[in-house]
Amino acid sequence: MTQREDDPRIGALTRRDMLKTGAAAGVSVAVAGGLSVGMTQVAHAASDTIRGYGTTTVQLKDWSLFNKSTGLTMEFTPTDANMGNFMRDVTVNEVGDTHDLFFTDGGTQYKLGPEGFYLIIDEQHPELVLWERTSDNYKRGYITQTPDGTQYGVPMVNNADSFGYWPEAIGVNPNGLEEVSWQKLFENEDTLNRASIDRNWLLTMPEVAFYMQVYGKAEIVDNANLTPEEAKAVGDWAIERKQAGQFRTFHTGFEEQVQLLGNREVDIINCWEPATKNVNAEAGADVVRYAYTVEGYFKWGIGAYIPTQAADRDNLDNIYKTLNYFLDGEYRAFQAIERGYGGPNLDLGVKYAEEVGWPADQVAAVDAVQKKVDTKYEKPFWENLNPDHQESMEEEWQRFLNA
Amino acid sequence: MANALVSRSIRTWYTQAASGRWTVPTFIIVWTVVVIVPLFLLLLYSFLETKGFKVVWDPSFHTWDRFFETGRWTVAMRTLRIAIGMTVIELVLAFPFALWLAKGCRSQGLKAILLTLLTIPFFLDLSSRTIIWRALLGSNGVVNTVLMELGITSEPVEWLIFTEFSVFFGLAAPYFATMVFPIFLVATLIDDEYLDASRDLGANPLQSLFLVIVPLCLPGVIAGVVFTMVPMMGEWVVPQLMGGGKVNMIGRSTEDALSTLNYPTAASLSAFVLAILVVLLAALTLLTRRRGGIAGLFEALKL
Structure with a gap:
């Protein structure tokens, strides 16, 4: 039987092909493998548990809220924001066999959608009742669609990333409203050996390139989609800064961000906004700030995507019920308060906060999140997490790390 | 009669195996399949390159060049x-x-x-x-x-x-x-x-x-x-x-x-x-x- 290249089930069939091969070598192994797959499917069909896999910060801090609202239980496997690792787990490790939903930055659908690893979203699904009222600004575009308009994702949260800092240590107004230059992170005498940058080339390299672009340190057309020559220029400059002693450390994950900033191991760090919220929750209100920048931001959004393997299971209704929950007010209000994230249908978040009797300042805080995000989006930004020359970018970043 | 034949065959096989007649060839075959072939594939892979998350089957020294350059x-x-x-x-x-x-x-x-x-x-x-x-x-x-x-x-x-x-x-x-x-x-x-x-x-x-x-x-x-x-x-x-x-x-x-x-x-x-x-x-x-x-x-x- 010939498999068509445009067959959307190609990704899902890989495991079965392997089992068939296994059968030739040993029937018992294949049967055991087949039984285990079958049992997994039955378990999915029979339970009200949704198994999620993806970026940890899309989580509610208390998933029992989700359970009370939907009757479903969330089992979440958290990952960092390394898109390469995510794509490896989806394509090679086939985590779709065991998970119902993926949560990751927009951009993966460009490759994983057409190659058959994601299901196309059924916009008419009866459980997706809030889809119609969700603004096209959120549900269409870079986070959820491919350029031909195929809908592979449902929007969850968005933000504009910059860096966290201790205001007095870097000499800026502690009210958090002062616009701070990326120069403080990359090229500043006061922050020598007091800065940390993310080790992930996909996140940090475009930031360095953006800074170089803005200040004319190199000819760069698109800081998030570097040519090999541009990547080399960024690598060279980053090595200069490294050798000048700018960076105290290179961090890898959310917990490390919180620890480095919270322990004052560094004064400035390119991190996720929730890291500053976690530090403030322990160290005191607003002791660290998340920067409004002079130059611009990394704009991003996380979407939810359904693995192709889920089509074989009978819990698609529950999956769509979960997707609808992410568009509703409860999820939006808690993401705004707990993480500082914006997202679709924020008006429902405000409505939820009012209805359940949150204090006025918290209701206002939910409302303010969107204004904050919108304010940041008025500045220049980049959003590509799907560069054309990722190999050369990764290799140049390795050169920087190894220098 | 049949049992005696089977028993003798097993005894013969065991004697030969114990004498090393089969041990070395068996070891060489298993070692080749389990260790040598994967190592050969590892070496082969190092002469390929990746483009857009996919390995390109076009042998060259590109990966080794970059290995030293980076x-x-x-x-x-x-x-x-x-x-x-x-x-x-x-x-x-x-x-x-x-x-x-x-x-x-x-x-x-x-x-x-x-x-x-x-x-x-x-x-x-x-x-x-x-x-x-x-x-x-x-x-x-x-x-x-x-x-x-x-x-x-x-x-x-x-x-x-x-x-x-x-x-x-x-x-x-x-x-x-x-x-x-x-x-x-x-x-x-x-x-x-x-x-x-x-x-x-x-x-x-x-x-x-x-x-x-x-x-x-x-x-x-x-x-x-x-x-x-x-x-x-x-x-x-x-x-x-x-x-x-x-x-x-x-x-x-x-x-x-x-x-x-x-x-x-x-x-x-x-x-x-x-x-x-x-x-x-x-x-x-x-x-x-x-x-x-x-x-x-x-x-x-x-x-």
Whole structure:
């Protein structure tokens, strides 16, 4: 039987092909493998548990809220924001066999959608009742669609990333409203050996390139989609800064961000906004700030995507019920308060906060999140997490790390 | 009749197998399939390249060119330097301790407690154990606070963390037991009469140590070196947490390559290290030639 290249089930069939091969070598192994797959499917069909896999910060801090609202239980496997690792787990490790939903930055659908690893979203699904009222600004575009308009994702949260800092240590107004230059992170005498940058080339390299672009340190057309020559220029400059002693450390994950900033191991760090919220929750209100920048931001959004393997299971209704929950007010209000994230249908978040009797300042805080995000989006930004020359970018970043 | 035939066939097969007639060919076939073919594929992969998360079947030296240009080879060399250096340190620390535990410790209760304590690293997650050092050795950690309170330094000692020193420090505890156990086991097998005979023949303690004990412990030393150095070469938790990503080792570099599904680069890293290990093994074989090669060292276990 010939498999068509445009067959959307190609990704899902890989495991079965392997089992068939296994059968030739040993029937018992294949049967055991087949039984285990079958049992997994039955378990999915029979339970009200949704198994999620993806970026940890899309989580509610208390998933029992989700359970009370939907009757479903969330089992979440958290990952960092390394898109390469995510794509490896989806394509090679086939985590779709065991998970119902993926949560990751927009951009993966460009490759994983057409190659058959994601299901196309059924916009008419009866459980997706809030889809119609969700603004096209959120549900269409870079986070959820491919350029031909195929809908592979449902929007969850968005933000504009910059860096966290201790205001007095870097000499800026502690009210958090002062616009701070990326120069403080990359090229500043006061922050020598007091800065940390993310080790992930996909996140940090475009930031360095953006800074170089803005200040004319190199000819760069698109800081998030570097040519090999541009990547080399960024690598060279980053090595200069490294050798000048700018960076105290290179961090890898959310917990490390919180620890480095919270322990004052560094004064400035390119991190996720929730890291500053976690530090403030322990160290005191607003002791660290998340920067409004002079130059611009990394704009991003996380979407939810359904693995192709889920089509074989009978819990698609529950999956769509979960997707609808992410568009509703409860999820939006808690993401705004707990993480500082914006997202679709924020008006429902405000409505939820009012209805359940949150204090006025918290209701206002939910409302303010969107204004904050919108304010940041008025500045220049980049959003590509799907560069054309990722190999050369990764290799140049390795050169920087190894220098 | 049929049973007798089957029984005879099995007996014949067993006799032939025991005589080595089938053992060597079977070993060669299995070894080829399980080890040699994957290594060959590894080498083959290192001559391919990745484009857009896909391996391109167009053999070239591109991956090897980039391997040297991007400094990935220095990662391999750094990894070897740290692994060899740390293994030597562990050997120096572990050998006297293992010897004392095997021959000097007279209390069975204390011996049992110490052996149990040595197994703790095997039960606790390495990252959980390592992250604690960051809180202790960091700029605002306990050690720096004490140093400043005592007036020994006026400002935090920053090289305690995020340096190669801190990586060495972080590796010491996790890999101590892997060196101690093999040496301890071999040392316990040494008959005390050899030590008595050595003394009766006029050897001083140092002569007994270097002419009797050390040679008899060599199998344990070699096993300890292997069990310590080889896993250390793949270590990436300690280099990241204690080195702060500044001390890039091969485990993390390989993971980085795999994060872009860049299997050719990961293969080139592995092939490079493998080649160095082969050179080291050849050197070890040459050095031990006078004692009958590496296999000859294990003859001591027959005593």
